[in-house]
Amino acid sequence: MIGRLMSGSPQSTARIAGLCYVVTILAGLVALSSRGSVGAVASLIGALSYVAVTLLFYYIFRPVSRSLSLLAALLSLAGCAVGPLGIFVRLPAPTLNISLVFFGFYCLLIGYLILKSTFLPWFLGALMLLAGVGWLTFASPALVSRLYPYVFVPGILGEGLLTLWLVLAGVDSRRWSEQAAAQAATAT
Numbered sequence: 001m002i003g004r005l006m007s008g009s010p011q012s013t014a015r016i017a018g019l020c021y022v023v024t025i026l027a028g029l030v031a032l033s034s035r036g037s038v039g040a041v042a043s044l045i046g047a048l049s050y051v052a053v054t055l056l057f058y059y060i061f062r063p064v065s066r067s068l069s070l071l072a073a074l075l076s077l078a079g080c081a082v083g084p085l086g087i088f089v090r091l092p093a094p095t096l097n098i099s100l101v102f103f104g105f106y107c108l109l110i111g112y113l114i115l116k117s118t119f120l121p122w123f124l125g126a127l128m129l130l131a132g133v134g135w136l137t138f139a140s141p142a143l144v145s146r147l148y149p150y151v152f153v154p155g156i157l158g159e160g161l162l163t164l165w166l167v168l169a170g171v172d173s174r175r176w177s178e179q180a181a182a183q184a185a186t187a188t
Contacts, residue, residue: 010060010119010176017056018166023049025163047080054080054106060171061113063180066187072109079103097138104135107158114162119175124162131158 027046031039054076061069079102107128114125134154137143144151 009173010180011170011173013056014060014166014170017053017060018163018168018170020049020052020056021159021163022167024053025160051077051080057110060176061110061117063176063183064113064117066183068109068113072106072113075102075109076106079106097141097144100135100138104132104138107132107135107155110162111158117176118179119171119173120165124158124165127154127158127161129158130154134158 024046027042027049030042031046033039034042054073057076058069058073061072079099082099082102109132111125111128111130111132114120114128115122117125131154134151137147137151
């Protein structure tokens with residue numbers, strides 16, 4: 001199904017990625033505020049929808065840099081795999097936040113790719129860089145405890161505005177196609 005979505009126009013792919021991001025955010029909110037089976041199901045739904053976002057973003061940002069887009073996807077998929085493990089396996093508290101560290105590096109790469117793209121506005125890239133720095137603070141439980149709940153602001157702002165932009169505006173398809181053609185020409 002994801003392959004079929006990626007074969008569509010970059011505009012529709014970007015909007016679908018935005019809608020999947022909405023599902024991820026909503027499922028995450030339910031998971032944070034619920035316990036037991038409801039929280040577990042919401043966490044799994046959030047992880048699965050983020051996998052979809054990751055694969056769609058790989059396609060969207062591939063024209064900017066195939067290798068960095070792939071690295072970003074691998075980091076995100078690692079975070080998606082590690083996150084739900086906390087439901088099934090009791091890990092020490094600092095380890096539970098390792099998925100957010102993966103997502104921090106992912107957001108940094110996505111922010112960089114947006115800055116280097118010609119089809120999304122630069123300020124979204126800057127906000128995603130801030131989101132990445134915010135998520136990376138979870139590498140230090142002591143720092144997170146000092147900054148809580150404000151530590152979530154950069155991620156909510158960066159990822160939230162990127163999501164809103166993708167749903168409402170998508171990408172500039174003409175510029176995406178130009179950047180894809182230029183990347184393909186340099187790859188041959």
